[in-house]
Amino acid sequence: MTNKEIVYVVSDSVGETAELMVKAVTSQFNGGNVEIQHISYVEDIQDIKNIINIAKYSHSIIAYTIVIPSLKQYLDQKAREEGIIAVDLMNPLMEAFTQKFNKDPKHQPGLMRRMDDNYFRRVEAIEFAVKYDDGQDMRGIQHADIVLIGVSRTSKTPLSMYLAHQKFKVANIPLVPEVPPPDELFDIPRNKCVGLMITPNKLNDIRKERLKSLGLLTEANYANFNRILEELDYSEKIMKRIGCPVINVSNKAVEETADLILAMLKKRGVQL
Known part of the structure; x- marks a missing residue:
């Protein structure tokens, strides 16, 4: 296992939001020697398996913005099993929206990109x-x-x-x-x-x-x-x-x- 510090930025869309958040956090540690690796357009279980297999052999964290519930749940489960820290960057705020505003999310990747378009x-x-x-x-x-x-x-x-x-x-x-x-x-x-x-x-x-x-x-x-x-x-x-x-x-x-x-x-x- 390498001691190199890596953050895998994982998304079922482009992943720009996740990368910006990770960069904002690394700046609080003077940037350190953290390497950010971007994995975009994750769309099935096999993609998650590949990410877990890579992450478990490295000194790493997974930071993700995945809105498809089945993929999110699978990633959380496998990360726990392998002792990998996986941080959901969107779900806490989505849950707050649901509780406070009584609205349900669409769980569709890429909506912000469409808004930008x-x-x-x-x-x-x-x-x-x-x-x-x-x-x-x-x-x-x-x-x-x-x-x-x-x-x-x-x-x-x-x-x-x-x-x-x-x-x-x-x-x-x-x-x-x-x-x-x-x-x-x-x-x-x-x-x-x-x-x-x-x-x-x-x-x-x-x-x-x-x-x-x-x-x-x-x-x-x-x-x-x-x-x-x-x-x-x-x-x-x-x-x-x-x-x-x-x-x-x-x-x-x-x-x-x-x-x-x-x-x-x-x-x-x-x-x-």
Whole structure:
């Protein structure tokens, strides 16, 4: 038997949590000469047998995060039989949750990793929405889950960000009579594109308020009623040409419009 100090970090998932905890403990002993050996994705009894056979011939401790009850019980039993110290890093806290909050654990390995993946997908979607906001880069149209089109002040940007927090990559394109729509709009599946419409009076009020907030005259062409009618007529023609679903956002909150968009796309067969 070697005198080398070893901690076997054992997990039925990646085992990053266990390794961090073991490193935190070893730091309290100035790191010592402890060697950490990582054994991940333990999934059956044979894996446990192999670990026990290795550990019993070394100067070692087993630190583990195993949430599958049968594997945990087998590891505890065999460790006791062989005189090996095996420390369960998760079960005491899981039992506390069960007792105090009256909830049962799922006993499924890898759930934290899935949560992390969801987090990173959300961050990626938010970065996508920022990069492809307001037609800054038309290449985003091809890679987006959802493409929003409409005239200025139809909530394209807030909708993009809200949907991004739901992990959808959204590009939004402003429709302006003087600027031809990008060819990419007509190349994507039309059921991934959503048109946003609004009543002329509502848009007029919104644009006037926007000009006021910027310290500009409300008589500017941006809020001119005839100009608004022209823009809305133009955008309607583009939406009909694409054949995309259209939502009137006049009296809808961003959350309500987002729910409608997802429902419409799902109904049209888009995988969300």
